[in-house]
Amino acid sequence: MRQLVGLREVRSLGGMRSLYGIIHRAEQLGRPFELVELDGGIVLGLGEPRVAESGAPGPRFHALRFGESTLGPGRWYPVVVAADWSRIAVVGYEAEDGAFSSEPAVWDIEELAYDRAPLVGALIDHDLAGARARIEAAIEMVRQGALRKIVVASWACWQPSERFSIAAAASRLKREHPHAHLYASPHWVGATPELLAKTSGSWARLEPLAGTARRGAQARLLASRKDRLEHELMVQQLIEDLAQVAKELKRPSAPLLFDAGPFVHLATPIAATLLPGLGYADLLAAIVPTAAVGGVPRPVAADLLATWEPWRGQYGGAVGVSDPSGDGEFYLSIRGATIDDGGCVRVAAGGGVVESSSVDGELAETVAKINAVAGVLGAATLYA
Numbered sequence: 001m002r003q004l005v006g007l008r009e010v011r012s013l014g015g016m017r018s019l020y021g022i023i024h025r026a027e028q029l030g031r032p033f034e035l036v037e038l039d040g041g042i043v044l045g046l047g048e049p050r051v052a053e054s055g056a057p058g059p060r061f062h063a064l065r066f067g068e069s070t071l072g073p074g075r076w077y078p079v080v081v082a083a084d085w086s087r088i089a090v091v092g093y094e095a096e097d098g099a100f101s102s103e104p105a106v107w108d109i110e111e112l113a114y115d116r117a118p119l120v121g122a123l124i125d126h127d128l129a130g131a132r133a134r135i136e137a138a139i140e141m142v143r144q145g146a147l148r149k150i151v152v153a154s155w156a157c158w159q160p161s162e163r164f165s166i167a168a169a170a171s172r173l174k175r176e177h178p179h180a181h182l183y184a185s186p187h188w189v190g191a192t193p194e195l196l197a198k199t200s201g202s203w204a205r206l207e208p209l210a211g212t213a214r215r216g217a218q219a220r221l222l223a224s225r226k227d228r229l230e231h232e233l234m235v236q237q238l239i240e241d242l243a244q245v246a247k248e249l250k251r252p253s254a255p256l257l258f259d260a261g262p263f264v265h266l267a268t269p270i271a272a273t274l275l276p277g278l279g280y281a282d283l284l285a286a287i288v289p290t291a292a293v294g295g296v297p298r299p300v301a302a303d304l305l306a307t308w309e310p311w312r313g314q315y316g317g318a319v320g321v322s323d324p325s326g327d328g329e330f331y332l333s334i335r336g337a338t339i340d341d342g343g344c345v346r347v348a349a350g351g352g353v354v355e356s357s358s359v360d361g362e363l364a365e366t367v368a369k370i371n372a373v374a375g376v377l378g379a380a381t382l383y384a
């Protein structure tokens with residue numbers, strides 16, 4: 001996918017260009033845009049989504065909401081940008097009159113990256129009492145055997161400050177969480193650590209995460225029975241799902257530690273070979289929602305979450321890109337913020353509840369994850 005525009009072409013445009021400038025310019029023009037970072041490179045689409053025309057070149061950007069497991073008809077963007085984080089080039093874009101231009105275009109508004117004024121102000125509302133009640137109910141249900149794991153989530157929302165823009169939020173999230181995968185749309189921005197699924201021909205890779213500790217507590221995480229259990233339940237579910245669409249599964253026998261900025265997670269990378277004729281869409285349909293954001297058994301958890309947390313929307317869904325050759329790369333849309341119609345900047349996060357969970361521990365994990373995003377935007381620390 002990165003070969004869409006090779007670094008050679010990017011270099012040939014010369015000069016250091018600002019990604020933030022390009023996003024900012026898109027915002028000034030009032031143009032919708034979507035941005036997905038792939039493997040350290042960036043592919044950015046500008047302009048109105050278009051329904052695919054046969055043979056139309058370019059990547060296809062997708063965003064699935066929580067609970068959606070199949071890709072829609074797909075949306076095509078006439079504009080492609082490719083870059084690494086220090087270099088960026090627009091190789092084609094939709095001009096203001098709607099015409100498509102293949103002239104390179106660049107905008108350079110560096111200050112967005114350095115401005116540290118808070119992007120959000122007062123806390124408007126939060127759902128921590130609701131989350132506490134749901135975690136209590138979830139623990140009880142798990143203990144009674146109704147389900148084995150469920151990821152209970154919560155949210156808090158802040159007033160945007162005058163400085164707030166998706167571009168500014170994206171630039172700060174990227175700076176504070178440099179190894180995460182950045183995604184953005186006009187109402188949604190985040191930096192996720194989690195690769196959901198990536199395919200290249202019949203080759204597939206998943207990097208599921210479950211089990212969380214603060215940075216520095218690696219040894220405690222590896223030794224935590226609760227985290228090991230919630231991780232293993234997720235992996236087992238994935239292995240069952242993958243049996244429908246893939247073969248030759250390879251995975252480490254024990255979870256690895258995954259550095260996710262302020263957190264460390266347990267990770268089990270899985271490689272597999274897709275069954276003949278299947279692609280990323282079949283893979284996604286088989287695994288979504290994973291038990292990183294859903295639960296085990298999936299249908300029981302999904303039904304509960306649809307009732308308990310109807311607000312999830314983009315949180316816990318997927319974001320990614322497919323290319324014309326049929327390969328796809330999708331990330332779990334967590335560690336982000338959505339902007340409500342009312343203007344509130346909402347940050348959601350969750351954690352896996354299993355039999356040995358404690359209410360305080362789960363709530364603290366959720367609040368720490370919310371703070372990790374909201375803090376980057378300049379919010380005061382939220383307490384569980």
Ligand SMILES: C=C(O[C@@H]1C=C(C(=O)O)C=C[C@H]1O)C(=O)O
Pocket residue numbers: 151153194208209210211212265292293334335348349350351352369
């Ligand atoms: C659900 C979230 O994160 C997921 C849940 C984790 C857990 O329960 O330990 C860890 C990583 C993510 O897969 C979130 O960040 O909101």
